[in-house]
Amino acid sequence: MxxxxxxxxxxxxxxxxxxxxxxxxxxxxxxxxxxxxxxxxxxxxxxxxxxxxxxxxxxxxxxxxxxxxxxxxxxxxxxxxxxxxxxxxxxxxxxxxxxxxxxxxxxxxxxxxxxxxxxxxxxxxxxxxxxxxxxxxxxxxxxxxxxxxxxxxxxxxxxxxxxxxxxxxxxxxxxxxxxxxxxxxxxxxxRLLPGVLGNAESTEEESFSDGLLEHPQYTRPAEWQGLPIPEVLLSGNHGAIADWRRQQSEALTQSRRPDLWKAHQERKAED
Incomplete structure (x- = not known):
């Protein structure tokens, strides 16, 4: 055997x-x-x-x-x-x-x-x-x-x-x-299990969290190699910042992942 x-x-x-x-x-x-x-x-x-x-x-x-x-x-x-x-x-x-x-x-x-x-x-x-x-x-x-x-x-x-x-x-x-x-x-x-990331908001703005790719990210220095951080991100206007990030996510998704963009548009139409 x-x-x-x-x-x-x-x-x-x-x-x-x-x-x-x-x-x-x-x-x-x-x-x-x-x-x-x-x-x-x-x-x-x-x-x-x-x-x-x-x-x-x-x-x-x-x-x-x-x-x-x-x-x-x-x-x-x-x-x-x-x-x-x-x-x-x-x-x-x-x-x-x-x-x-x-x-x-x-x-x-x-x-x-x-x-x-x-x-x-x-x-x-x-x-x-x-x-x-x-x-x-x-x-x-x-x-x-x-x-x-x-x-x-x-x-x-x-x-x-x-x-x-x-x-x-x-x-x-x-x-x-x-x-x-x-x-x-x-x-x-x-990483999605409770307490693993420590900041629940971290998962809410990531790529794919709402069906879109994530917006670009920036940090210090304010200017590097002649490239500045977009002014809106330094404005302190949280509403304008949210709008800018949303627009960037939509533009990136539409150009890089037309499949995700199509699904996003279909979900919006259903809502």
Whole structure:
């Protein structure tokens, strides 16, 4: 019989602060522990658990991870593989190049994830629905999500169908694997969790927050390389500043993203 891992032994790493008691010993974020109460739960099924938290362990998302606002658990797909080499893939049915992740192997990993964490299961795939800011906001309102990072030629379709997995794409291009794509989705989602940015207004004026691209930003010095800050931004007239920023957002969106501009115009017509 093939080796079958003990789900508890094949648990991924947990990240986040588990207690608030003082300690002279530095804490290791990569420690296995119980789920954090009230933390947004992220699980990642991957052949490369060492790729996480990656960039997510830095800056605001990293601080939120340490503060326990969200928790990251990796589930190593190789732990569920078969044979001496823990194989996880096989040749495509019907022939063709490359290898495909096996349904039985991934199925065991998905079921382990579903037992441990709440929320939707998402497969990072170039044929999935495009990831948007609206999707990030929706995910941030869930208790968490599980992300499947594909490799090779992809994942056996039966797994996607059986578990009702949502396929999501971060762009019209092909990556070596889904790890970077999962980190993109996690970054966009985690920063929207309560308390992560610290200033709720920061998310209200960002690109895509209202369907438009963000207006240009300026700061000191007042003049650089002969280029001054637009006078209206230094006027102190908040109404005029708001109007200028809105006009800039609309002009940028219309010229650079006609698709977004069309959708914006349609929403205005409906209102």
């Amino acid at each position: 093939p080796d079958t891992p003990n789900p508890e032994q094949s648990a991924g790493k947990s990240h986040g602060r588990k207690t608030i008691k003082a300690s002279l010993k530095p804490r290791d974020l990569m420690s296995t522990d119980a789920q954090l109460a009230r933390a947004w739960q992220a699980q990642v099924i991957t052949l490369f658990p060492e790729a996480f938290p990656g960039i997510l362990g830095m800056s605001l998302t990293g601080k939120a991870l340490k503060d326990g606002r969200w928790q990251l658990n990796t589930i190593g797909l190789r732990d569920f593989g078969e044979g001496k080499h823990r194989n996880v893939d096989d040749t495509p049915a019907g022939g063709g190049p490359g290898m495909v992740l096996r349904a039985d192997i991934m199925g065991r990993a998905v079921e382990t994830a579903m037992r441990r964490g709440p929320g939707p299961v998402i497969y990072m795939s170039p044929r999935g629905k495009p990831f948007t800011q609206a999707m990030a906001r929706s995910l941030a309102k869930t208790p968490g999500a599980t992300f499947i990072c594909g490799r090779f030629e992809g994942l056996d379709q039966r797994v996607i169908d059986h578990y009702g997995i949502t396929e999501v794409s971060v762009g019209d291009y092909v990556l070596t694997g889904g790890e970077l794509a999962a980190q993109i989705v996690l970054d966009a989602t985690v």
